[in-house]
Amino acid sequence: MPSLSTELLVIGAGATGLGIAWDACLRGIKVVVVDQSNIAQGTSGRYHGLLHSGGRYAVTDPISAQECASENSILRRIIPHAIEDTGGLYLALRTDPADYAHEWQRACQEIGIDVEPQSLDQVLRREPALTKSISQAFQVNAASLDSFDLLNSLSHSIRKTGGQVLLHHRVNEFIIEDNTVVAAELVSELDQTTMQIGAEIFINAAGPWSDQVAALAGVKIPITHSKGTMIAMANRLTHTVIHRCRPPSSGDAIVPAGSVMIIGTTDIPVSSANDLPIKPSEIDFLLDQGEELIPGFSNRRPLRAWSGIRPLYNPLHDDMNSTRGISRSHVLINHAETDGISGLASIFGGKLTTFRLMAQRVADFVAQELQIDDQCCTDTVPIEPEEKEFIILSNRTTRLLPSENNARDSVICECENVRRSEIEAYIQSSDHFELDNLRCTTRLGMGPCQSAFCSVRATGIAFSSYETEDLLIDLTSFIDRRWRGTSLLAWGQSMRQIVFSRRLYLELLGIQQVSGDKS
Amino acid sequence: MTDILIIGAGLSGLFASILAAKRNADVTLVSAGHGGLSISHGCIDVWSKATSSLSLSRLKKNHPYRIAGKRALNIAMEAFEDIMHDASYPFSGSLSKQLFIPTAIGSLHCTAYAPISLAHSQMTKGTPIAIASIAGLRDCFPEMLVKNLRSNGYLVERSISLSLPGSEPYRDLYSTDLAYRFEDSAYRDQIAQLWKPRLSGIHCLGIPAILGIELFEIPTPPPSLPGLRLEQVLFSTAAHFGVNIILGSSAIGRIDRSRKLKRVSGITLQTPSNSRQLKAQKVILATGGFLHGGLIAHRDGSIQESVFNLPIDYPENRKALLAPSLFDKQPYEMHGVRVNSRMQPLDLKGEPVYENLFSAGGIIAGADRQSEGSRQGIDLATAQRAVEAALE
Numbered sequence: 046m047p048s049l050s051t052e053l054l055v056i057g058a059g060a061t062g063l064g065i066a067w068d069a070c071l072r073g074i075k076v077v078v079v080d081q082s083n084i085a086q087g088t089s090g091r092y093h094g095l096l097h098s099g100g101r102y103a104v105t106d107p108i109s110a111q112e113c114a115s116e117n118s119i120l121r122r123i124i125p126h127a128i129e130d131t132g133g134l135y136l137a138l139r140t141d142p143a144d145y146a147h148e149w150q151r152a153c154q155e156i157g158i159d160v161e162p163q164s165l166d167q168v169l170r171r172e173p174a175l176t177k178s179i180s181q182a183f184q185v186n187a188a189s190l191d192s193f194d195l196l197n198s199l200s201h202s203i204r205k206t207g208g209q210v211l212l213h214h215r216v217n218e219f220i221i222e223d224n225t226v227v228a229a230e231l232v233s234e235l236d237q238t239t240m241q242i243g244a245e246i247f248i249n250a251a252g253p254w255s256d257q258v259a260a261l262a263g264v265k266i267p268i269t270h271s272k273g274t275m276i277a278m279a280n281r282l283t284h285t286v287i288h289r290c291r292p293p294s295s296g297d298a299i300v301p302a303g304s305v306m307i308i309g310t311t312d313i314p315v316s317s318a319n320d321l322p323i324k325p326s327e328i329d330f331l332l333d334q335g336e337e338l339i340p341g342f343s344n345r346r347p348l349r350a351w352s353g354i355r356p357l358y359n360p361l362h363d364d365m366n367s368t369r370g371i372s373r374s375h376v377l378i379n380h381a382e383t384d385g386i387s388g389l390a391s392i393f394g395g396k397l398t399t400f401r402l403m404a405q406r407v408a409d410f411v412a413q414e415l416q417i418d419d420q421c422c423t424d425t426v427p428i429e430p431e432e433k434e435f436i437i438l439s440n441r442t443t444r445l446l447p448s449e450n451n452a453r454d455s456v457i458c459e460c461e462n463v464r465r466s467e468i469e470a471y472i473q474s475s476d477h478f479e480l481d482n483l484r485c486t487t488r489l490g491m492g493p494c495q496s497a498f499c500s501v502r503a504t505g506i507a508f509s510s511y512e513t514e515d516l517l518i519d520l521t522s523f524i525d526r527r528w529r530g531t532s533l534l535a536w537g538q539s540m541r542q543i544v545f546s547r548r549l550y551l552e553l554l555g556i557q558q559v560s561g562d563k564s
Numbered sequence: 565m566t567d568i569l570i571i572g573a574g575l576s577g578l579f580a581s582i583l584a585a586k587r588n589a590d591v592t593l594v595s596a597g598h599g600g601l602s603i604s605h606g607c608i609d610v611w612s613k614a615t616s617s618l619s620l621s622r623l624k625k626n627h628p629y630r631i632a633g634k635r636a637l638n639i640a641m642e643a644f645e646d647i648m649h650d651a652s653y654p655f656s657g658s659l660s661k662q663l664f665i666p667t668a669i670g671s672l673h674c675t676a677y678a679p680i681s682l683a684h685s686q687m688t689k690g691t692p693i694a695i696a697s698i699a700g701l702r703d704c705f706p707e708m709l710v711k712n713l714r715s716n717g718y719l720v721e722r723s724i725s726l727s728l729p730g731s732e733p734y735r736d737l738y739s740t741d742l743a744y745r746f747e748d749s750a751y752r753d754q755i756a757q758l759w760k761p762r763l764s765g766i767h768c769l770g771i772p773a774i775l776g777i778e779l780f781e782i783p784t785p786p787p788s789l790p791g792l793r794l795e796q797v798l799f800s801t802a803a804h805f806g807v808n809i810i811l812g813s814s815a816i817g818r819i820d821r822s823r824k825l826k827r828v829s830g831i832t833l834q835t836p837s838n839s840r841q842l843k844a845q846k847v848i849l850a851t852g853g854f855l856h857g858g859l860i861a862h863r864d865g866s867i868q869e870s871v872f873n874l875p876i877d878y879p880e881n882r883k884a885l886l887a888p889s890l891f892d893k894q895p896y897e898m899h900g901v902r903v904n905s906r907m908q909p910l911d912l913k914g915e916p917v918y919e920n921l922f923s924a925g926g927i928i929a930g931a932d933r934q935s936e937g938s939r940q941g942i943d944l945a946t947a948q949r950a951v952e953a954a955l956e
Binding site: 325329332343455456498501502504505506508509516517521524525528529532533535536537540541543544545546547548549550551552553554555556557558 | 603604605609667668669671672673702703705707708711712735736783785786788853854855857860861862863881882883885886888889890891894896934939
């Protein structure tokens with residue numbers, strides 16, 4: 046069995062895991078990150094894109110609120126290219142509890158969250174689509190944060206600094222000697238080969254799967270899974286993040302992201318990381334919540350619904366009826382202290398906005414264990430994007446205009462303006478073609494037609510570089526997953542798109558389900 | 565006042581208008597937009613199931629084929645072949661044998677009738693063929709096409725890339741762009757000179773569907789020419805037989821309440837600038853299913869018929885309209901207007917809703933057209949029955 050050794054092995058390539066690896070890299074620690082699938086396939090890639098101001102937790106969870114507020118300004122400094130500075134508005138409607146807004150404002154002031162009261166006039170001039178039945182409004186510095194961009198940049202920076210990111214490798218077993226984890230055995234999800242990685246310390250940052258990873262070492266962690274469902278609506282009806290100024294509840298945030306806007310989320314206890322199915326009642330609930338903030342919202346075209354699983358810290362593990370009250374704060378468990386197993390720690394809970402802080406605390410712990418004195422510097426070192434242009438529609442459009450320097454470059458995904466050269470560059474830089482990874486890297490297939498045409502085009506391009514069978518398996522599994530995300534929205538224009546895509550795939554192109562290992 | 569008013573300009577509506585006009589009826593055809601043919605593969609699928617051949621007696625009682633009957637299907641296919649022959653756009657095929665037409669990705673589409681240019685690929689199984697791609701043509705995937713054709717048993721000997729005369733076009737060309745250029749005989753001469761040297765030693769050539777000549781053509785994703793050609797041929801045939809065609813105007817059904825029997829009196833036609841009434845003796849509803857606007861799904865789970873608000877069955881829970889996977893059989897395929905053997909839409913008791921209203925094509929309930937591969941066959945057979953009943 047091939048093997049390699051490192052100082053730190055991080056399990057999970059979400060924001061937390063990559064954040065830890067980045068922090069460790071900057072301290073000169075030798076690090077490997079492994080993930081069972083690809084970057085952004087867990088909670089980080091299934092989030093609504095909100096960079097919190099902290100306001101949401103000011104009343105109920107002041108520690109989280111304070112952390113969000115300070116991380117907000119740090120992230121704006123270190124990863125500006127992934128952030129669209131939309132600003133945010135907190136709106137109390139006439140139907141909302143009257144005194145909450147005052148309590149909220151006071152709490153924000155105590156914590157030090159910038160809150161600026163706005164008149165109804167100001168608000169409506171800025172966002173004319175909003176309801177007029179607003180009783181109070183406040184401006185905060187929330188923003189829209191693209192987690193795909195963030196994670197890709199983190200991964201790029203880690204690799205550039207000497208760290209390793211090993212994808213499609215699932216931890217199968219921990220090798221434990223004298224109550225100390227000394228190595229992990231990994232299985233490739235692509236070809237089922239195994240390998241071993243030895244390390245001095247292992248960090249379990251597997252998010253909603255962290256209980257399963259912990260179980261491999263024979264330890265339990267107090268985790269509760271909470272499902273949050275989101276809907277992306279075609280077009281942006283506001284260019285500002287809109288919050289409901291009421292006690293934190295489902296469907297209280299609308300986030301403009303790229304060419305769409307996302308409403309979220311629900312909060313439903315579920316049993317495992319894979320418990321993602323969405324109920325029609327969740328969809329109706331979210332659309333109705335959107336309608337309260339933006340009249341006409343629920344008649345707009347929904348593009349896609351998806352859900353992510355929050356791994357929440359729940360030491361009591363008793364109240365399974367509601368997860369809304371559980372703190373969004375994060376927890377680091379050193380299994381040497383809790384279970385007598387050395388060399389392994391688990392990190393979970395927290396929020397994407399505070400991923401850097403979580404990573405810092407874990408890296409502090411790692412450094413202490415390894416007796417390394419270097420201090421954290423992730424709050425000042427920028428996370429560099431890959432050396433490619435930023436994914437902004439206007440950038441792409443410019444490249445399509447005639448110029449002397451530009452060779453002809455055709456548009457493969459018309460909705461998101463993804464060009465052929467971007468897909469060819471992706472193929473060049475990856476040893477393995479995966480449409481879903483291409484989507485996360487370029488936004489291909491994320492627009493109104495939900496990849497009806499471009500999935501087939503991109504596969505057609507990939508056929509010139511890769512083997513046949515895997516590409517067809519990948520295509521069928523990708524279009525099936527894209528289709529499932531729209532299939533909950535089977536009414537009006539979305540229904541027509543659903544029927545059209547299916548007819549294009551099955552009747553016009555004759556795509557048949559190819560059985561493969563991926564479901 | 566028109567004798568027969570047909571709503572919908574897809575395959576069933578156009579075919580019905582030609583059948584009725586050929587029988588000297590005064591026919592008006594209205595449509596809100598392009599019919600379904602513009603995004604179809606341009607072939608006639610009658611029954612493409614690999615596991616069973618079409619046997620009407622084995623179908624459920626409410627299946628459109630069973631209701632329309634074998635006779636209607638046979639007559640419809642003959643009539644269709646005649647129309648295409650007369651329009652010099654002949655189809656090849658039969659009800660008893662399947663054709664296998666390569667798709668743009670190299671899968672095989674199983675169908676009953678195909679235009680000659682596509683059906684020509686039938687003669688080539690086992691004989692060496694070459695596949696041509698055209699530089700700058702959108703949605704042309706030569707590597708994928710060749711690899712998949714080979715795994716489907718075609719003997720693809722060569723793959724060649726052909727270029728177009730003149731400077732490289734600034735954007736990708738759609739198959740419609742190229743077809744337009746091929747209308748010009750000077751352009752065709754240029755192409756012939758450019759391509760001829762490249763084609764020596766090739767016996768049979770597969771090429772994206774842009775030419776409309778021998779060789780065999782492979783349809784591209786929409787805009788796909790075989791569907792557009794079929795649409796164009798049907799439109800010009802309908803016009804030739806005197807059908808009054810009104811496009812770009814949506815229809816709202818009008819009910820005649822002055823008589824004892826329930827009848828429709830025609831439609832209100834909503835044009836971009838105004839609305840006007842169109843009276844008709846008989847109306848044939850050929851508005852299609854969810855995709856083409858005949859049926860509208862609502863968020864509360866209800867399904868609405870868009871012109872006359874006819875009764876439609878729908879599941880209590882809107883989730884039941886769709887199965888989880890793209891590749892599953894989809895319940896929505898089965899929904900639509902229930903009809904009797906005269907193609908009259910029925911109410912929940914099984915009685916005709918209006919005695920002078922008939923229907924044809926995708927709006928009719930009771931068939932999973934996708935998994936049966938029966939879409940166009942049902943369009944033609946039900947249109948045939950609807951016209952017969954309306955002219956009785």
